[in-house]
Amino acid sequence: MERETEYFVHPTAVVDDGAVIGDGTRIWHFCHVMAGAELGPGCNLGQNVMIAPGVKLGRNVKIQNNVSVYSGVICEDDVFLGPSCVFTNVRNPRSAVPRRGQYAPTVVRCGATVGANATVVCGVEIGRYAFVGAGAVVTRSVPPHALVVGAPARRIGWMSRCGQRLEFDAEGVAFCSESGEKYLLENGEVHAVE
Secondary structure, three states: OOOOOOOEEEOEEEEEOEEOOOOOEOOOOEEOOOOOEOOOOOOEEOOOOEOOOOOOOOOOOEEEOOOOOOOOOOEEEEEEOOOEEEOOOOOOEOOOHHHHHHHOOOEEEEOOOEEOEEEEEEEEEEEEEEEOOOEEEEEEOOOOOOOOOOOOOOOEEEEEOOOOEEOOOOOOOOEOOOOOOEEEOOOOOOOOOO
């Protein structure tokens, strides 16, 4: 016997048959979760969010108001998508040319943040704990822990798992100002020291 999950759906939201919703997920006003979408436990969809078929959200994904997550997008655990951020799934869309079989996958790795009004062009990966600043236009993959801003987005620094800017010393060592966690910058990559 299959166990029923417990989650909240606002009366104005639509969850199609065939969508998988994890325990503790909250789906707010005017959302649409389409058949074939998979939402992990503890997710939160703000007002006017659309989740397309084939989208996968991990545990504790937070999506703010007015975000459409199109087919081909995967968000791992603890991802934050800011208000009105934008995803695409076709590199060269044309109304008269069907491209449904040509969706380019986009992966947002564990703990990453995409800021308000940022645009993520399909076919990229946003690394673990990366931080995409508000209004940025992501046209290429973002390394783990990178802070990117601008159009096109460029790396201007590094972020901790808590979302604090990291300042590395001459030996490539930094500490998170919030958690005290130690980080190393080696060969252009940031690693938390366990």
